[in-house]
Amino acid sequence: MTEPFVVIGGDAAGMSAASKAKREDPSVDVVVFERGEWVSYAACGMPYYVKGDVDDLDDLVTVTPEEFRTERDIDLRTGEEVVDIDPDAEVVTVDADGETYEQPYGELLIATGASAIEPPFDGLELEGVFTIHDMDEADAIEEYVTERDLETAAIVGGGYVGIEMAEAMAAHDIDVHLYEMLPHVLQPFGEDVADVVEEHLRTHGVNLHLETAVSGFTGAKRVGGVELEDETVSADIVIVGVGVAPNVDLAEDAGIELGPTGAIATDEYGRTTAENVFAAGDCAEARHVVTGDPDHVPLALTANRAGRAIGQTVTGDPTPIGEIAGTAIVKAFDLGAARTGLLEDQGREAGFDPVSVTISASTRAHYYPGGAELTVTLVADRESGRLLGGTVVGREGAKRIDTVTMALHAGMTVTELQNADLAYAPPFSPVWDPVLTAAKVLAGKLE
Amino acid sequence: MTEPFVVIGGDAAGMSAASKAKREDPSVDVVVFERGEWVSYAACGMPYYVKGDVDDLDDLVTVTPEEFRTERDIDLRTGEEVVDIDPDAEVVTVDADGETYEQPYGELLIATGASAIEPPFDGLELEGVFTIHDMDEADAIEEYVTERDLETAAIVGGGYVGIEMAEAMAAHDIDVHLYEMLPHVLQPFGEDVADVVEEHLRTHGVNLHLETAVSGFTGAKRVGGVELEDETVSADIVIVGVGVAPNVDLAEDAGIELGPTGAIATDEYGRTTAENVFAAGDCAEARHVVTGDPDHVPLALTANRAGRAIGQTVTGDPTPIGEIAGTAIVKAFDLGAARTGLLEDQGREAGFDPVSVTISASTRAHYYPGGAELTVTLVADRESGRLLGGTVVGREGAKRIDTVTMALHAGMTVTELQNADLAYAPPFSPVWDPVLTAAKVLAGKLE
Structure with a gap:
């Protein structure tokens, strides 16, 4: 009898793989x-549940456990944790309510995700201090916010989570203070985006504290303050969002290799260094289209796509x-802010000679009402003219980053991007889309 | 003494070329x-001036004649018409208020544009019957609409102009009837788009008369009716928008070759068959990225880009x-509706074996407020899997057509498009952007 396809982790990568495998071959x-x-x-x-834009936490669930079991015929075992992988014997050890048992596998997918990093702060355990690492935590934050009359929120970290939670807290009329150790928020988006976002955050009443390190939190049982270098400031709720780290212990303990980023190393099919063992999603690396090197970008689409592909691979395709x-x-x-590829510093690190331009242009024809200023940065390699990456930020049009991303997948030069026949009509774009304008200016600079 | 770079036509292609040439080499x-x-x-x-979204016709002017003359040092001669080109002698004959003179050229750009087609209808000359062929006509329509209390507008033709003018007329509380000979509006966008647009037009009170031929207009001095096959219906204003034809007489008379589309044939640098004579914009052909064949798509970006490139070429680059x-x-x-590349019929004509899918998906995460349904059609070649074209239509997200266009420029297969790392966050897209979902489904169909 063939052993089953076993998946560790029931979120994006895991359930995509499970569903796809079943759809491709119901006999598996x-x-x-x-x-x-x-x-x-x-x-x-x-964050949008906490903000109040989403009414019910269940709305965030795409498919329920029951639907996976009955409609998709997947043997989904919630509340059971894999505690050991034995790649030689091809079995995993499972802890189910304190009882352990062994489950053999034909093929295994490690989709253990990532966890919010918990810095070594004093007082992390205080009531009212949250990371936003899972649905139960989101539920707890929402409850904490709506059931109390909070005056001040401290957000630690100016990444996605920090920015989104700042918006969520502000929606509850809480005075928001955001603390970021680095000189700018949204570090991976570069300074051009950060400048625009920071000004916008301030306009919306967010108190930005850049280059400001937090060392801990104070309070008796419930949090009451945030410890900075020289002072302690008051805070009724604290949300820590300083990044995530891949959950790799299980893989590492099984002798499976990690890559240079610290996430699980995989090949182009998502295979790990252990035979018949795949890894996908926030715990795994993937290949970067510009550098060709392994990278770790724990985001939903990557997880979904890799999971789906692996589901197909294990069924023989x-x-x-x-x-x-x-x-x-x-x-x-x-505002919408977006990035793709390599910005200047990353380009330099990867061995390119990056040249960059930043332009601002309207998202619509200049005479057409309702347009917004879109700031576009493009980065290219001086010698080859190859596009390396870019960012966009503005009140509309942030999805235009997809045009830049497509150029990266195509390995286009700036001139090739400049010549793209993008859609124009006055309500949708100027004749030259802002991305094309940026490409024009950058091409001129490369000449 | 070197002869000047002479441009015939002062709109998008012409002024782009003139400006670029001067910028590249001020001595020209x-x-x-x-x-x-x-x-x-x-x-x-x-159309947006007529509608009332744009206050002043001058707002549509990017650079004034005076600015071209003084700031850009261009010898712009308005009110003067080139009536003959002699490519052997390298001179053009100019009519200036009835007086003719000759102007020698070193290099010549024909940018004579296109004209609104005037079908052989009776009563085209009646007051209140308009084509929307130039700024003076736009002005006249706006005046006609605002100075009279019109009850019924007849729009002849369901292309861009017809659709845009239907919206403009409706904004003035005029009862709009749109007549289209073909079974659907927006023929180049295909039926999937047409279905959505037609339903939407009806929702907004536009009376659609598909497969309905107009033969003329009635009225004493001013228009009062539209003649259909079996009846005459009342109309206080008529706007005819049945397409445009390239202005090629001048070129043809000079022995310059036209291409298969009837527009002026050009090579990849915009050169015509006459030495030192270029053509660009609505009067000229350009190469289609999918077929490699000459095509005639008279739109603004093509004109601007070609003009700019020619301005660069004539200055030695x-x-x-x-x-x-x-x-x-x-x-x-x-609604926004967009198209790119070859749809099924065009793909078949071009020798491909087109396979097509149409999907509908939200522009945002299903739980995030404010999303709109986007209908996406993608077409690919069965054998090679190469993407041929596509359409999108919806209340937001129509610019996502640019993703499809980029895939066409890159010569991507559907699978390659499906693997693009497009931007996702709940307020901007589902995890799988609707374009990716369409690609997934189409890839499945091609297997």
Whole structure:
């Protein structure tokens, strides 16, 4: 008898793989272990639940555990945790309510995700101090906010989570203080985006404290203050969002190799260094389309796509997991900010000679009402003219980053991008889309 | 003494070329002949002036004649018409207020544009019957509409102009009847788009008369009716928008070759068959990125880009005019509709074996407020999997057609498009952007 396809982790990568395998070959047995109770949920939606834009936490669930079991015939075991992988014996050891048992696998997918980093702060355990690492935590934050009359929120970290939670707290009329150790928020988006976002955050009443290190939190049982270098400031709620780290212990303990980023190393099919063991999603690396090197960008689409490809591969149709461009987009109040590929510093690190331009242009024809200023940065390699990456930020049009991403996947030069026949009509774009204008200016600079 | 760079036509292609040539090499003499008085105006903005979204017709002018003369040092001769080209002698004959004179050229650009087609209808000369062929006509329509209490407008033709003018008329509380000979509006966008647009037009009170031929207009001095096959219906204003034809007489008379589309044939640098004579914009062909064949898509970006490239070429830096994908986008009340590349019929004509899918998906995460349904059609070649074209239509997100266009420029397969790392966050897209979802489904169909 053939052993089942076993999946560790029931979110984006895991459930995509499980579902795809079943759809491709209903005769394959698929077992999924999820140590929590939530599966297939949109973690990215949690800030909007806290904000109040999403009424019910269940709305963030795409497919329920029951639907996976009955409609998709997946043996989903929630509340059971894989505690050991034995790649030689091809079995995993499972902890189910304190009892352990062994589960053999034919093929295994490690989709253990990532966890919010908990810095070594004093007082992390205080009531009212949150990371936003899972659905239960999102639920707890929402409850904390709506059931109390909070005056001041401290957000620690100016990444996606920090920015999104600042917006969420402000929506509850809480005075928001955001603390970022670095000189700018949204570090991976570069300074051009950060400048625009920071000004916008301030306009919306967010108190930005850049280059400001937090060392801990004070309070008796419940948090009351944030410790900075020289002072302690008051805070009724603290949200820590300083990044995530891949959950790799299980893989590492099994002798599976990690890559240079610290996430699980994979090949173009998502295979790890252990035979018949795949890894996908926030715990795994993927290949960067510009550098060709392994990278770790824990985002939902990468996880979904890799999972889906692996589901196809294990049913006999080898399918590459695809390359990533490091594309990301974030909403900050009324702004959209997006990035893709390599910005100047990253380009230099990767051995290119990056040249960059930043332009601002309207998202619509200058005479057409309602347009917004879009700031576009493009980066290219001086010698080859190859596009390396870019960013956009504005009140509308942030999805135009996709044009830049497509150029990266195509390996286009700036001149090739400049010549793209993008859509124009006055309500949608100037004749030269802002991305094309940026390409024109950058091409001129490269001459 | 070197003869000047002479440009015939002072709109998008012409003024782009003139400006670029001067910017690249200020020592080059540039002479532009424009038979009208308006130069460098946004013809695409005219419907929005008529509608009332744009206050002043002058707002549609990017650069004034005076600015071209003084700031850009261009010898712009408005009100002067080139009536003959002699490519052997390298001179053009100019009519200036009835007096003719000869102007020698070193290099010549024909940028004579296109004209609204005037079908052989009875009563085209009646007061209140308009084509929307230039700024003076836009002005006249606006005046006619605002100074009279019109009850019924007849729009003849369901292309861009017809759709945009239907919206403009409706904004003035005029009862709109739109007559289209073909079974659907927006023929180049295909039926999937047409279905959505037609339903939307009806929702906004537009009376659609499909497969309905108009044969003429009735009225004493002023129009009062539209003649259909079996009846005459009342109309207080008529707008005829049945397409445009390239202005090629001047070129043809000079022995310059036209291409298969009837527009002026050009090579990749915009050169015609006559030495030192270029053609660009609505009067000229350009190369289609999918077929590699000459095509005639008279739109603003193509004109601007080709003009700019030619301005560069004539100053000693040979620059290709770029390829076109036949990308177009149009607003119909609250909808955006866009197309690019080859749809099924066109793909078949071009020798491909087209396979097509149409999907509908939200523009945002399903739980995030404010998303709109986007209908996406993608077409690919069965054998090679190469993407041929596509359309999108919806209340937001029509610019996502640019993703499809980029894939066409890159010569991507559907699988390659499916693997693009497009931007995702709940306020901007589902995890799988609707374009990616369409690619997934189409890839499945191609297997």
